[in-house]
Each structure stands twice: as structure tokens, then as C-alpha cells.
Amino acid sequence: MGENEDVLVTVDRGFGLITLNRPKAINSLNHSMVTAMAHALAEWAHDDAVTAVVVDGAGERGLCAGGDIVALYHSARAEGPAKGREARDFWYDEYLLNAQIGRFGKPYVALMDGIVMGGGVGVSAHGSVRVVTDTTKMAMPEVGIGFVPDVGGTLILSRAPGLLGYHAALTGANFDGADAIAMGFADHFVPHDKLEDFKAAILTDGIDGALAAHAIEPPPSNLLQQREWIDRCYAGETALDIVAALRADDDAAAGAAADLIESRSPVSVSVTLEALRRAAKLDTLEDVLRQEYRTSCGALRSHDFVEGIRAQVVDKDRNPKWSPASLAAVTTADVEDYFAPADRELEFKK
Numbered sequence: 001m002g003e004n005e006d007v008l009v010t011v012d013r014g015f016g017l018i019t020l021n022r023p024k025a026i027n028s029l030n031h032s033m034v035t036a037m038a039h040a041l042a043e044w045a046h047d048d049a050v051t052a053v054v055v056d057g058a059g060e061r062g063l064c065a066g067g068d069i070v071a072l073y074h075s076a077r078a079e080g081p082a083k084g085r086e087a088r089d090f091w092y093d094e095y096l097l098n099a100q101i102g103r104f105g106k107p108y109v110a111l112m113d114g115i116v117m118g119g120g121v122g123v124s125a126h127g128s129v130r131v132v133t134d135t136t137k138m139a140m141p142e143v144g145i146g147f148v149p150d151v152g153g154t155l156i157l158s159r160a161p162g163l164l165g166y167h168a169a170l171t172g173a174n175f176d177g178a179d180a181i182a183m184g185f186a187d188h189f190v191p192h193d194k195l196e197d198f199k200a201a202i203l204t205d206g207i208d209g210a211l212a213a214h215a216i217e218p219p220p221s222n223l224l225q226q227r228e229w230i231d232r233c234y235a236g237e238t239a240l241d242i243v244a245a246l247r248a249d250d251d252a253a254a255g256a257a258a259d260l261i262e263s264r265s266p267v268s269v270s271v272t273l274e275a276l277r278r279a280a281k282l283d284t285l286e287d288v289l290r291q292e293y294r295t296s297c298g299a300l301r302s303h304d305f306v307e308g309i310r311a312q313v314v315d316k317d318r319n320p321k322w323s324p325a326s327l328a329a330v331t332t333a334d335v336e337d338y339f340a341p342a343d344r345e346l347e348f349k350k
Contacts, residue, residue, distance in 0.1 A: 007036040008058075013203045016044045016053040020123075023059025029119045030068045031090045037123065038097045041104060052107035054202060055123060062115025062137070063124060067094065069145065073309040076300055084300045091150070091296045092346060094119060095289040098152045099348055102126035102285040107207055112136055112177070112186055113195055122151025125185045126285060129207055131215070132177030133192040138185060141172035143264035145312055146304025146320070148271050148295040148338065154279040155288040156184050162227050163234035169272050170234070170242065171260040175223055182221035189218035229254050239269050240327045265304040265322050270330045271295060271338045278339075286348050291339070293346040298338030 008019040018037060020027035044050040057063035067090065075086035101108060101123065110124035112132045117139045124130060132138075140149040140157065149157060149169050157165030160183040168175060168183065180186040190198045194214045201210035223230070233245040233254055239261070246258035261269055275295055279288050299305040303323040311320035324330050 006030065006033045007040075009036065009040045011044075011050060014049060014051045015203055016040060016050045018053065018055045019058050020056070020064050021058045023057075023061065025068070026061045026065035026115050027057040027059070027063065027120070028065050028068045029094065029123070030071060031086075031093065034090070034094050034097050038093065038100055041097075041100055045105060050106070052109065052202075052207060053104070053127075054109045054111070054199070055127070056111040056199070057114070057120075060114070062120070063110070063112055064117070064120030065115050066118030066120055066141075069309050069313055073306060073314060076306050076309075084297075087300055088297060088342075088344075091293060092344070094122065094151065095293055095346055096348065098122045098126055099286050099289055102152065104128075109202065109207060111195065111199065112138070112180070113192060116180075117141055118153075119151055121153055121156075121185065125156060126152055129188070129211075130186040131188045131190050131198070132180050132186040132218075133190055133195055134177060134219075135192045136177035136180060136186075137174050138176070138180050139172060139174045140169055141174075143170065143172045143261075143268040143272055144308065146265040146268050146302060146306070146308030146322070147299050148268055148275055148292070150292040150296050152285050152289055152292070154272075154275050154292060155282070155285055158276045158280040160184055161224065162231040164223050164227060164230055166234040166242075166273070166276055167223070167230045167257060169276060170239065170264075170269055171257050172264060173257075173260060178218040178221040179223040181218050182224045188215045190214045191216065226251070226253060233257075238327075239266075239273050239330075242273075243327065262327075265308055265320070266324050266327045266330050267302060267304055267322070267334055268299070268308075270327065270335050271298070274335050274339070290346045294340065294342050295338045297342040298340065301337070 010017045072087045108127035109129040110127040140153045142149050157169045198214040229251045236242040246254040
């Protein structure tokens with residue numbers, strides 16, 4: 001099997017092993033990594049010698065911090081016919097991979113240790129055996145860079161208990177492994193210091209044996225314990241209503257959530273709220289990914305996507321100048337534009 005140095009692909013004792021291998025970039029996904037993963041899964045799907053797949057990330061910092069957003073930034077800033085093409089091609093293939101993982105016919109074990117954000121969620125949370133640890137730091141932080149949650153994330157967020165997914169999506173805030181299990185992003189909790197033993201046990205004792213030996217009851221979910229004020233405040237009709245409810249609430253955490261939302265791209269927050277409501281009514285991961293491809297292409301047309309990445313990652317001044325500048329200034333037409341058909345719609349191979 002061919003190896004891309006950014007993704008290590010091997011087979012050991014009947015297990016297909018995929019290691020994301022860009023540790024200096026917290027294994028952020030580039031296009032070639034997406035292609036390599038898709039190729040390996042396509043081969044293993046029909047290879048009787050491979051009984052299951054295990055995915056992890058190299059280094060100590062995490063499984064995957066998301067997509068390579070600096071590359072997307074340069075694509076969005078390109079001139080002429082090249083403008084945005086690289087970003088659109090990347091998302092197209094990335095979302096096909098997310099769907100491929102979601103329908104993969106063999107066990108797919110994702111080790112969601114450390115940082116797992118954005119695109120990292122897409123290569124793990126649609127698997128069938130999703131393992132978090134006490135160091136898991138998960139997020140769908142897209143609203144902070146003028147983007148919209150993608151990689152099938154809006155499917156899971158829209159179906160989390162109560163309105164927990166709305167809180168996670170509109171704030172972009174981190175949540176831990178226990179929260180990830182409570183919200184439907186993960187299944188099992190293995191202590192970080194037992195993860196290497198767990199991985200070794202998969203190869204010798206199988207997945208069920210490894211889980212029986214090393215998985216433990218997760219600690220209580222902080223988010224689940226805050227569900228009362230979250231459900232109350234996020235029930236508002238508009239993002240403005242939600243912020244007003246958070247501001248009026250007695251819980252200090254509600255005020256902190258309002259501060260976070262008001263620091264994010266107003267149009268991204270407004271589109272994300274609508275995307276979650278629409279995703280809740282869509283039946284399949286593929287349906288949601290089609291919608292997300294449209295909203296991603298919509299973000300590419302926006303001012304805030306380039307400006308958000310510039311402020312957070314390129315210039316690092318952490319001072320984005322959003323346009324529209326406030327939630328009150330975002331119009332229905334601004335939001336609807338993100339759901340317009342893409343030039344090339346996302347199509348899944350039958």
C-alpha cells in the first residue's frame with residue numbers, strides 16, 4: 001500500500017492502521033492526507049484480510065486540529081479562475097471521506113486523544129468505535145474564523161441532547177471527553193495513560209477485549225449538568241434573541257457564552273443557527289454534508305472567512321473586523337446566500 005508521509009498506512013494482524021502524521025501542525029489535514037485515507041479505506045473495504053480500522057494521530061498534542069486553514073486562506077485570496085478552487089476541491093473530497101467513514105462496513109476505531117477539532121471530528125466522530133480520554137479537547141470552532149461547522153458536524157450537533165449542540169456550535173468553545181460522549185461525538189472513555197496499552201490490546205485481544213480491559217465509566221459531563229440554562233437560553237428564535245437570553249440569565253456561564261458568541265463572526269453565527277435547524281430535519285449524513293458543502297462555498301464568498309483566518313492564524317492579532325459587524329446587521333438574505341446551490345454540488349458515488 002502506498003504511503004503518504006503525512007499519513008502512515010499499515011496493516012498489522014488484520015487491522016488497518018492509519019496514523020495522521022503531521023505532529024508539528026497537530027496533524028491538520030491537507031488534501032493529500034484526505035486522498036490517502038480515502039484510498040486506504042476503499043482498498044480495505046473489500047480486503048478480507050483487514051477486519052477493522054484504527055485511526056490515531058502522531059505526537060503528543062492530539063488526533064487532529066482540523067483542516068489546513070492557511071492553505072484555505074491562500075486559496076480564498078487567489079485571483080481569477082483559481083480563486084477558491086483549491087478550497088472547494090479540498091472540501092469536496094474531505095466530505096466524501098466523511099461519508100465513506102460513516103458507511104464503512106467494518107469496525108472503525110478512532111482514538112480521539114488530545115486536540116480533536118473541526119476536520120479532526122470529521123475523520124473520527126462518524127466511526128463506529130469512538131474513544132476519548134481525559135486529555136480530549138474537542139470543538140467545532142468554525143464561527144471564530146468566519147466559517148460554519150462542517151465535516152458532518154452539524155448532524156451530530158443538531159441531535160445532541162436538548163440544545164447542547166447549539167451552545168457548542170454558536171460559541172465554538174472546547175468541550176472534554178465526557179461532554180463528547182454525552183453529546184454523541186464519542187462512545188468510550190479510556191484514560192490517556194492507558195491509551196498505548198489499549199492500542200496494543202486491540203491487536204492482540206480484538207476491539208471488544210481491549211475495551212473490556214481499558215475502558216472506564218466517563219466522569220460526569222459538565223455540559224450535561226448545565227443543560228437547564230442552555231436549553232432555556234438557546235431556545236430563542238434568532239441569534240440576537242439567544243444572546244439576549246444569555247445576558248439576562250443568572251448563571252455566570254451564560255454571560256460567558258454571550259461574550260463568546262458576540263466575539264464570533266456575526267454572519268457565521270447566524271448561518272450556523274440556521275444550518276443546525278435544517279440539519280435536524282435532514283435524514284442522512286450525506287444529506288447534511290451536501291448542505292455543509294453549500295455553506296462552506298458560501299463562506300468562501302464572504303468577507304469574514306479570509307478576515308477570520310487572517311486575524312487568528314496569519315497575522316495573529318486576534319482582532320477580526322467582521323462584516324456585517326453585528327448580529328443585528330445580519331439580514332435574512334445574508335444567511336440564505338450560504339444555502340444557495342454550489343457551482344458543483346456534492347455528489348456521492350453509489
